[in-house]
Amino acid sequence: MLNVSLFIQSIVNGLNQGAVYALVALGYTMVYGIIRMINFAHGDFIMVGGYTLFYTIPLMVNAGMPAWMSVIIAIAVCTIVGVAVERIAYKPVRGAGSMSALITALAMSLFLENLALVLFGANPKSVPAIFNLPMIDFAGAKLPGKALITLVIGLAIMLLLQIFIKFTKLGKAMRAVPQDKQASTLVGINVNKIITITFAIGSALAAVAALMYCSTYPRANTEMGVMLGLKAFIAAVLGGIGIIPGAMLGGIIVGLVEIFVKVYLAPGWYEAITYGILIVVLLVKPTGILGKNIGEKV
């Protein structure tokens, strides 16, 4: 017998977790799409967001504002950090080969984590409650309001991003640059500017992911971005790295698989099974679920 209420709860939790992965995966995939580089420091942007929330939520609340408004500050801080990392560390090694870029990204990741260790100490910080919402009854299931609201936020942002990328001039430029940098320059797109904007958007999405994550797991520590980043990276590869809808799909799949394996199969096995799925998908389709090899005539 299927327990309907548990099933619905798992769907919501899975989608919620998946939306967090998806938002982070978007950051990996957009950057990879443009400069063919895995930004290993991207997961650490979530940590930057987490600490920003920890420090700014009390200020918001004292000022009589809702706690979640701190996400605006987190977005600003993460964007600045993301753009600074790109400008200071990545831009100088662009064109120096993928190994240099990889090592620089790993170094940036370690740098951010250790900087946080110096600034904030090793003890985890307890992030204050972000959403004070009651449990909501739905088809006999009791669902936490905060899970529903973060799920709605996550999905809404992904939808907005799709619309932005598909229909706006800037969005089209962001699609054009990964396809052909030379042609992009020739039609008048400043490629460096687009790369910076891509980092800014990716970092801002990481800040939103931090808000969603901390509303469920209210703790900030220096390593919070490591596992989250890794899972989101897997999600990006699963969906097809460099493909924006692929990151969203991959994120949702990883989130759902994780929750369902935890609830219905074996709690200790969810990571092994997530990696297993990744490996199987890549064996069958090396370019990821939405990856395609379009015939490019030269």
Add this chain to the structure above:
Amino acid sequence: MLKVNNLNVSYGAIHAIHDVSLHVEEGEIVTLIGANGAGKTTILHTITGLKKAASGDVLLYDNNLLKTEPSKIISLGMAHVPEGRHVFPTMTVEENLEMGAYIFNSKDDIKVGIKDVYQRFPRLKERSKQLAGTLSGGEQQMLAVGRAIMSKPKILLMDEPSMGLSPILVKEIFSIIEEVHNQGITILLVEQNAKMALSIADRAYVLETGHIKMEGDAKELMDNDDVRKAYLGV
């Protein structure tokens, strides 16, 4: 309108372009011919900022192009149809044309521009919603030309537009070039198909291993014995 003075370009230790000077005047079709690896593409890339020069000058009117941010060059009235088409493969035909008008903001003007291109290339209109990467080589070349025209250039640089096309399509592309020219766009045409290029050009330059070997009236060069032997296979 376009002046290249004593241009030198290197790839690392390879000195690809040696002291090249050339000029294109308003209303001309000028062609630059030469064998594989002569340096034709390198010259065009340097003019539009895709490649850095070692020394020399490139002037478009009074603008020093070597000191201009590459993405700004198209706004000065020069468009470049690159070798190998370089359409955006996972964008539709229509989106590719829109990207050609990236420097413009008025949506209405862009629509008019797209309509003009469709009139000139009915085949592109039929395929407006098709991804550019799935077009045939000839269609991609038309799209690349259409995209360049979307920026309303005064001068158009074209790099081997006939490459890889069947003889019928080569004829079609050359008649398109003449049509574009008749609309008042100046043309600098790089070609390996010297016969076709010389037949539509006013003046020509012959490039050999990075040096300008000959220059002059296109019709005269067509009758020149060295050119006939080396490039016209006569």
